[in-house]
Each structure stands twice: as structure tokens, then as C-alpha cells.
Amino acid sequence: MNAQFVELPISTRAGKFLARFSKKGLAGLDFPNEKALVVPKRSKDGPIPAEIRKWHRVTEVVLKKILAGHEPKEFPPLDLGGTEFQKSVWNALRKIALGKTKSYGEIATAIGRPKAVRAVGGACGANPVPILVPCHRVLAANNKLGGFSGGLDWKRGLLKREGINLPSTG
DNA sequence: CCCACAAGTCGCT
DNA sequence: AGCGACTTGTGGG
Structure with missing residues (x-):
């Protein structure tokens, strides 16, 4: 019920x-x-x-x-719903180490759907557990920020906290 | 089932 | 830098 x-x-x-x-x-x-x-x-x-x-x-x-700016040693168990595709994306996302970034294309390739870059973006947006599943570490191919459900400002802030130099100024 | 949209990417101008 | 085409997955009708 x-x-x-x-x-x-x-x-x-x-x-x-x-x-x-x-x-x-x-x-x-x-x-x-x-x-x-x-x-x-x-x-x-x-x-x-x-x-x-x-x-x-x-x-x-x-x-x-x-x-x-420190990578946690232990995570709580995650109860993520969604489609298999989304779970694959989130799983790939979790492999991104703190302070590092990947492109949507990289994620798409990692899950075996190199052309599904757009779908990857959609899956990221559907990510119920941001930060723990580091959707903010995923940038577009040109190191552009792309988008962020929680607000693009958040994405910038999170990346900056992790010591990632934003290409905008650099 | 069909249509429209999305946190992309590449190619051309 | 700006615009369009292509592709896959998801959501709504």
C-alpha cells in the first residue's frame, strides 16, 4: 500500500x-x-x-x-528505480572519481551506446540522487557545462569545490 | 502506436 | 561563432 x-x-x-x-x-x-x-x-x-x-x-x-572536496570512503545502499538504461548510466557515473570529469559521450560509450549521448543526458536528469551519483562531473564534449537539473549554478559550484578548473575562465 | 522533447555531438559555413 | 543534421531513450496523446 x-x-x-x-x-x-x-x-x-x-x-x-x-x-x-x-x-x-x-x-x-x-x-x-x-x-x-x-x-x-x-x-x-x-x-x-x-x-x-x-x-x-x-x-x-x-x-x-x-x-x-574529499571522496567519501563509504556510500549508503542506493535504491534507484528507473529503466535499465538509466541504471547503467548511473552506474557508469559512479565510476567517475572526485575531481575528475567525463563527457556525455564517454558515458554513452561506457554503457555500450556511444550514440545515445542525448539519452545519457536524459538519464542524468532523471538521476534521483545527485552528488552521490556525480552527474555534475559530466560535461559536454567541448568541456562545456551542459545542463543541470538542480541548476547550472550548482553544477559550477560543485565542480569548483572539487578543484575542477572551469574552462570558462581558463 | 505515433509524435515531440532532451543535461549531446559532429560537420559545415 | 552560429546553424543544422543525426541519433537514442523517455514521456505524453
Whole structure:
């Protein structure tokens, strides 16, 4: 009846994120939203499974580490839905080391669909867990920023935090 | 099933 | 630098 999920805010120096956990793991992560700072209201606030609390802690650490420019040692389990294609893309995305970038074409080639660069972009946009799945490290072929669901400004900021020199100024 | 759109990429001018 | 063509996957009607 209920694909029950628990939404827990994660405060970072970049703002308050909103992590959404299912029973299987981290199912979603939202960027800080000033205009619609959604504070989750749980009907039953009491029972938060210990497992989820652990994931919450791990997720918080991961976020803060990445925002600080350090690659986290451990990730929470991810419960990502979507199509097989999207999962393939996200899986490829996670292989990108912090501080490094890849192009959409590289990702497309990595999953065996070198021509599906555009579909890759779509899959990135459908990525429910940004930052953990480093969609922001994916640039266009000319090292252009491309786009970003959470806002292009976020993408620039994230890349800069990871020590990536943006081609715009360089 | 058919049509339109998308976080791209390459080639030409 | 600007414009168009090509391609694949997803979403809506």
C-alpha cells in the first residue's frame, strides 16, 4: 500500500538537503530549496528503522565530504528505480572519481551506446540522487557545462569545490 | 502506436 | 561563432 519512505533533512554548509530513504536504501536526494524548503512531516515520527538512521548518517558524511572536496570512503545502499538504461548510466557515473570529469559521450560509450549521448543526458536528469551519483562531473564534449537539473549554478559550484578548473575562465 | 522533447555531438559555413 | 543534421531513450496523446 505504501512504498513507504522516510525523508530526512541533511544540513550542510551548502544548505539543507533532503534525503529520501526507502526500505532498501537511499532512494532520492533533493537540493536545498529556499523557495520551497520542504520539511518532511512524518505521520508517525517515532519508528525510524535503525538501518535508515545509519544510512542517513552515512549519507550526511558523504555529502559533507564531497562538498569539502574529499571522496567519501563509504556510500549508503542506493535504491534507484528507473529503466535499465538509466541504471547503467548511473552506474557508469559512479565510476567517475572526485575531481575528475567525463563527457556525455564517454558515458554513452561506457554503457555500450556511444550514440545515445542525448539519452545519457536524459538519464542524468532523471538521476534521483545527485552528488552521490556525480552527474555534475559530466560535461559536454567541448568541456562545456551542459545542463543541470538542480541548476547550472550548482553544477559550477560543485565542480569548483572539487578543484575542477572551469574552462570558462581558463 | 505515433509524435515531440532532451543535461549531446559532429560537420559545415 | 552560429546553424543544422543525426541519433537514442523517455514521456505524453
